[in-house]
Each structure stands twice: as C-alpha cells, then as structure tokens.
Amino acid sequence: MDLNQIYAPVSADLIKVDAAIRAVSEVNFPWLAEMLSHSLAVGGKRIRPALTLLSGQFYHYQFEYLMHMATAIELMHTATLIHDDAIDKSDMRRGRYTIYKLWGVDPAILLGDYLFAKAGVESSETRNVRTIRLFSQTLMTISRGELNQAINSFNIHQNRDDYIQRIFGKTASLFFLSTESGAVLSEAPEEKIQTLKDYGHDLGLAFQIVDDILDFIGTEKELGKPAGSDLAQGTLTLPAFLLNERYPQDNPVKRLFEDRKATENIKLAIEQVRNSSIVKECYNVAREYCDNAIRNIKTMPDTSSRQALIDLADFVVQRNR
Amino acid sequence: MDLNQIYAPVSADLIKVDAAIRAVSEVNFPWLAEMLSHSLAVGGKRIRPALTLLSGQFYHYQFEYLMHMATAIELMHTATLIHDDAIDKSDMRRGRYTIYKLWGVDPAILLGDYLFAKAGVESSETRNVRTIRLFSQTLMTISRGELNQAINSFNIHQNRDDYIQRIFGKTASLFFLSTESGAVLSEAPEEKIQTLKDYGHDLGLAFQIVDDILDFIGTEKELGKPAGSDLAQGTLTLPAFLLNERYPQDNPVKRLFEDRKATENIKLAIEQVRNSSIVKECYNVAREYCDNAIRNIKTMPDTSSRQALIDLADFVVQRNR
Numbered sequence: 124m125d126l127n128q129i130y131a132p133v134s135a136d137l138i139k140v141d142a143a144i145r146a147v148s149e150v151n152f153p154w155l156a157e158m159l160s161h162s163l164a165v166g167g168k169r170i171r172p173a174l175t176l177l178s179g180q181f182y183h184y185q186f187e188y189l190m191h192m193a194t195a196i197e198l199m200h201t202a203t204l205i206h207d208d209a210i211d212k213s214d215m216r217r218g219r220y221t222i223y224k225l226w227g228v229d230p231a232i233l234l235g236d237y238l239f240a241k242a243g244v245e246s247s248e249t250r251n252v253r254t255i256r257l258f259s260q261t262l263m264t265i266s267r268g269e270l271n272q273a274i275n276s277f278n279i280h281q282n283r284d285d286y287i288q289r290i291f292g293k294t295a296s297l298f299f300l301s302t303e304s305g306a307v308l309s310e311a312p313e314e315k316i317q318t319l320k321d322y323g324h325d326l327g328l329a330f331q332i333v334d335d336i337l338d339f340i341g342t343e344k345e346l347g348k349p350a351g352s353d354l355a356q357g358t359l360t361l362p363a364f365l366l367n368e369r370y371p372q373d374n375p376v377k378r379l380f381e382d383r384k385a386t387e388n389i390k391l392a393i394e395q396v397r398n399s400s401i402v403k404e405c406y407n408v409a410r411e412y413c414d415n416a417i418r419n420i421k422t423m424p425d426t427s428s429r430q431a432l433i434d435l436a437d438f439v440v441q442r443n444r
Numbered sequence: 445m446d447l448n449q450i451y452a453p454v455s456a457d458l459i460k461v462d463a464a465i466r467a468v469s470e471v472n473f474p475w476l477a478e479m480l481s482h483s484l485a486v487g488g489k490r491i492r493p494a495l496t497l498l499s500g501q502f503y504h505y506q507f508e509y510l511m512h513m514a515t516a517i518e519l520m521h522t523a524t525l526i527h528d529d530a531i532d533k534s535d536m537r538r539g540r541y542t543i544y545k546l547w548g549v550d551p552a553i554l555l556g557d558y559l560f561a562k563a564g565v566e567s568s569e570t571r572n573v574r575t576i577r578l579f580s581q582t583l584m585t586i587s588r589g590e591l592n593q594a595i596n597s598f599n600i601h602q603n604r605d606d607y608i609q610r611i612f613g614k615t616a617s618l619f620f621l622s623t624e625s626g627a628v629l630s631e632a633p634e635e636k637i638q639t640l641k642d643y644g645h646d647l648g649l650a651f652q653i654v655d656d657i658l659d660f661i662g663t664e665k666e667l668g669k670p671a672g673s674d675l676a677q678g679t680l681t682l683p684a685f686l687l688n689e690r691y692p693q694d695n696p697v698k699r700l701f702e703d704r705k706a707t708e709n710i711k712l713a714i715e716q717v718r719n720s721s722i723v724k725e726c727y728n729v730a731r732e733y734c735d736n737a738i739r740n741i742k743t744m745p746d747t748s749s750r751q752a753l754i755d756l757a758d759f760v761v762q763r764n765r
Contacts, residue, residue: 206554230594230595233590236587237584241580247573247576265557267473267558
C-alpha cells in the first residue's frame with residue numbers, strides 16, 4: 124500500500140493543505156521568496172499534516188481549522204530541518220541542496236526563524252488557545268531535544284533510555300502534536316484525545332527508529348543524503364547503540380566517537396550492522412511501537428480514518444525511504 | 445529622570461515580570477539552565493515589558509494577562525539577540541560574553557529556538573487570540589527584517605527609506621507590539637489601541653536611531669561592546685548613511701564597504717562623524733519621532749501612565765547607554 128492510498132479519506136483536503144504550504148513562499152521579497160520556495164517545494168511525505176486531518180475526522184471535522192494546524196505543523200517541521208541542517212552542516216536533504224549549502228548559516232538561521240513565526244501565525248488561526256499552546260510547547264520540547272543531542276554528540280556513554288528520550292523530543296513530539304491537535308479541533312472527548320495522542324507518540328518513535336535504521340541500510344539515492352549521516356554527526360542511534368553494546372571492548376562506533384577524524388569507521392560500522400542481526404532487532408523494537416499504536420487506535424470508532432491510521436502504522440515500518 | 449522613576453506607576457508589577465523572566469531558567473537540564481540563566485540574568489532596560497504594562501493601565505488593567513505578554517515579548521527579544529550575536533559573531537553584549545562566544549553557534553541557534561517557543565507559550569497564556577497572532581506576526585516582521593539586513597550587509601547603495609524600513613522591522617515592530625498588546629489586553633477602544641500602537645512605532649524608531657548614534661559616540665564601557673560594531677558588521681546606519689551622503693566621492697564608510705578588511709576605516713568613520721554636525725542631525729531625526737510619539741500619547745486619558753510614556757520618550761533621546 125502506498126501513501127496515496129492510505130491518505131485516501133483526506134486526500135482532497137491534503138491537496139489544499141499542500142497548496143497552503145506552497146503559498147507561504149508568495150512574498151514580496153524576491154530573495155525570501157526564493158529561499159521559501161526552495162524549502163517548501165519538495166513536500167516529503169507530508170505525514171504530519173495527514174495525521175492532523177485523519178485524527179480530526181472521528182468527531183466534528185472542521186477542515187477550516189485543521190488546515191491551519193496542519194500547515195503550522197509542517198512549517199514548524201520545515202523550520203527545524205533548516206536549523207538542523209545548519210547545525211549539522213548538511214549539504215543534502217531529500218536529494219536536494221540544503222538552505223545551509225546554498226545560502227550559508229546566517230540565512231538558514233533567519234529563514235528558520237521566519238518559518239517558526241509563520242507557523243505560529245498559522246496555529247493562531249485555529250483560534251483555539253489549547254492547540255496554540257500545545258504548538259509552542261512542542262517547539263520547546265523539540266529545541267530542548269536538539270540541544271540535548273548537540274551536547275551529547277560523540278558521547279558513547281548513553282543508554283537506551285537516553286536514545287528513546289532523544290527521539291521523543293526530536294520526532295514523536297511533533298507526531299503526537301499532529302494527532303492530539305486534530306483530536307482537540309474536532310472536539311473529541313478527552314479520553315479519545317489521549318488515545319490519538321498515544322497513537323501519535325508510538326508512531327513517532329517507530330518512525331524515527333526506522334529512519335535511524337535506514338541511515339545504515341539505505342542507499343544514498345533512497346535517503347537523499349549519504350548513508351551514515353547520523354554517525355558522521357556523532358549521533359548515537361539505536362543500531363549504533365546496539366553495536367556498541369554487543370562489542371563493548373572495541374567496535375567502529377566507539378573508535379569513531381573517540382577519534383572523530385577516523386571517518387573510515389563509519390563505513391565499517393555500516394557494514395558490521397548490515398551483516399548482523401542488529402537490523403532485525405531494531406525493526407522488532409519499531410514493530411513493537413507500531414503494534415502498540417495499532418492496538419490503541421483500534422479503540423477508536425471504526426471509520427475509514429481509523430483504517431488509514433492502522434495502515435499508516437504498517438507503512439512506517441515497511442518503508443525504505 | 446532615570447528609568448526607575450519613569451517606571452513608577454508599574455514598578456511593583458515590573459518586579460513580578462522580572463521574576464517571571466528569571467524563572468524561565470529554572471529547568472531540569474543543568475546545561476540548559478546555565479545557558480538560560482546567563483541570557484536572562486542581566487536584564488537590560490526592560491523597556492518593552494514596561495511599555496506593555498504602562499499601555500495596559502489606561503482602561504481595564506489585567507496584570508495576570510499583561511504579565512504573560514510582557515514576559516513573552518522580553519523572551520522573544522532575548523531570543524532574537526542570541527541569534528543576532530551568532531550571526532554577527534559578536535563576543536560581547538551588555539558588557540558580558542554572548543552565548544555564541546561561550547558555547548558556539550549551534551547552541552546559540554537552539555537556545556534561541558527554545559526561547560522563541562517559551563515566548564510563544566507565554567503569549568498563549570494571555571488566552572487572547574488577537575495578541576497571540578500579533579506576537580507571531582511580529583516575529584515574522586523581525587526575522588524578515590534581519591534577513592534583509594544580512595542580505596544588504598556591506599551594500600552602500602541604500603537610501604534613507606531602506607534604513608527606516610530596516611529599523612522598523614528590527615526594533616519598532618517589537619516596541620509597538622508591546623504597546624498595542626497592552627492596549628488590546630486592557631480592552632481599550634480600537635482608536636486608542638491605534639494611538640498606543642503609533643506611539644510605540646515612533647518611540648521604537650527613535651530608540652533605534654539613538655542606538656545607532658551611540659554606536660558612534662559611546663565608549664566601550666557605556667555600550668557594553670566595542671564602538672563601531674554596526675560598521676564592522678557592514679550595517680549602514682543613519683550616521684554612516686549621512687557621512688556617505690555628504691562625501692559621496694570618498695569617505696571611510698565607502699572604503700570599508702568596498703574593502704571589508706580596511707578596519708582602520710571604522711576608526712576614521714567614527715572620528716569623522718564625531719567631529720561633524722551629523723550627530724546633531726541624527727538626534728534631530730530621533731527627536732522628531734519622539735515629539736510625534738508625545739503628541740500622539742497626549743490624546744490619551746491624563747493618567748500617571750501617560751506621563752510615564754511622555755517621560756520615556758524624553759529618556760529615549762537623552763540616554764547614553
């Protein structure tokens with residue numbers, strides 16, 4: 124099943140969200156328009172806007188407000204990527220040059236700030252103080268998580284909880300903002316808001332674990348950037364963590380983290396992970412989160428949106444990009 | 445008259461705002477707490493929070509909401525300074541090392557993002573969608589203005605309108621957010637909201653023009669950073685603009701902008717401006733904006749807050765730091 128099939132219950136409205144996101148680049152400053160257009164033109168999977176719309180379909184579906192929230196979330200996501208790329212000095216993202224690569228650090232900082240602000244304006248258009256507050260709280264969680272990651276880069280002494288906490292801040296927080304805000308804006312009962320939030324939480328963790336696996340097993344073409352990018356940044360993801368746990372005395376991850384210049388260890392770590400059961404083990408962890416997400420979502424009313432969210436959880440662990 | 449005297453009508457509540465701002469650094473992550481505490485401990489003039497409280501005193505003074513907005517505005521201001529310092533590679537601010545200098549670009553980006561988010565949460569605590577939206581719109585204006593400044597750095601071909609537009613985005617926008625949101629939260633009539641907004645606009649322009657003058661005539665001790673910082677960044681401020689306008693064939697600003705390495709030209713430009721009528725001319729421009737601000741504010745009800753805002757406009761052009 125591909126994403127277009129999964130998104131079917133909201134596909135017409137997702138096109139409108141996509142148009143709203145692209146319209147953000149229509150500004151009267153040519154240089155700003157160019158940077159915005161470069162950042163927003165290639166949409167990625169639009170998984171977060173889809174989550175907002177699907178989560179908003181169980182009760183009182185109010186597209187007018189959901190659209191603003193979905194746009195806000197995607198813009199915030201884009202802004203964090205622009206800042207991340209500047210911090211990581213990444214040249215490529217989704218197969219294209221990054222803002223950092225094309226314009227440099229300073230415009231990347233300011234363009235990210237502009238998009239955070241625009242996202243804030245969009246979230247205020249929901250006219251719902253609860254979702255507006257959730258929106259800003261999520262940005263706090265994300266930036267705190269990114270700071271944590273920056274401070275712990277090339278730190279080999281992290282346990283599994285540190286990793287889960289890190290991907291909670293980095294990815295899960297935005298996933299459950301998407302589902303929770305969709306639920307709030309559709310006036311779902313509190314208990315169902317919590318169910319959709321929990322679903323988003325588990326789906327987000329699974330999504331990031333798979334992302335971290337793909338950074339080891341994907342091709343540069345599939346990833347849109349070189350494999351091993353996380354290791355190159357000194358980010359200890361689950362596969363790297365398991366490799367280090369399995370061979371605590373000596374392994375290429377440990378050698379790399381001890382001497383950042385020994386980049387030949389990135390290739391060695393990738394090979395060693397690929398030729399071990401670590402990939403399977405990581406997929407099992409992701410699968411467990413997805414199973415949990417599905418178990419949760421099955422307590423929601425039986426609608427086409429519910430089926431879409433179940434299929435999405437399956438997609439998340441099966442995807443290769 | 446010093447600022448403490450001017451702030452008298454709101455001084456007790458300003459202390460509470462100050463405490464709320466400092467409380468932002470009380471977080472459970474030691475490294476984050478340390479960076480926040482460094483950023484928020486030295487308060488500066490707290491002119492923006494004072495504007496919000498004073499503007500909120502003409503009608504229905506609701507400190508509970510004004511406090512959140514004042515805190516939000518000061519946090520947004522701090523966040524923009526942290527990003528600015530990273531972009532400008534500034535080592536000093538208010539006589540102390542910057543976050544950029546102490547921790548580097550990456551933590552500066554993420555700490556700024558965290559404070560933008562925290563500011564957003566604070567603004568949502570006003571529970572007033574109009575002020576929440578104004579808040580995010582202002583951040584859009586500021587970051588667009590900063591982008592404009594970054595793109596036009598070392599560009600000598602700017603006219604006076606470009607300069608005014610730049611300081612509108614950079615400074616006036618946050619000043620009139622302070623006064624406008626104070627007015628909105630006190631349920632002022634629309635016409636009076638506009639009056640307070642106009643006052644904030646003119647005061648903000650005057651404030652920035654004086655800041656730009658002080659960068660030429662202040663001592664390093666008064667400024668808390670070396671004089672001539674704007675020129676070093678390639679930022680064409682009013683004194684530099686007038687010098688270039690007066691000697692279009694050749695002058696140290698032009699030479700500096702043509703050959704960025706010629707740092708002796710900064711010293712020459714400072715000397716030439718100090719020994720000319722340019723300083724007086726710039727003060728006249730600032731004075732005009734302040735007179736306009738005062739004329740405007742005098743149409744408000746005659747209260748101690750009105751007098752404070754009048755005195756503040758006088759202070760803004762008389763200050764030496």
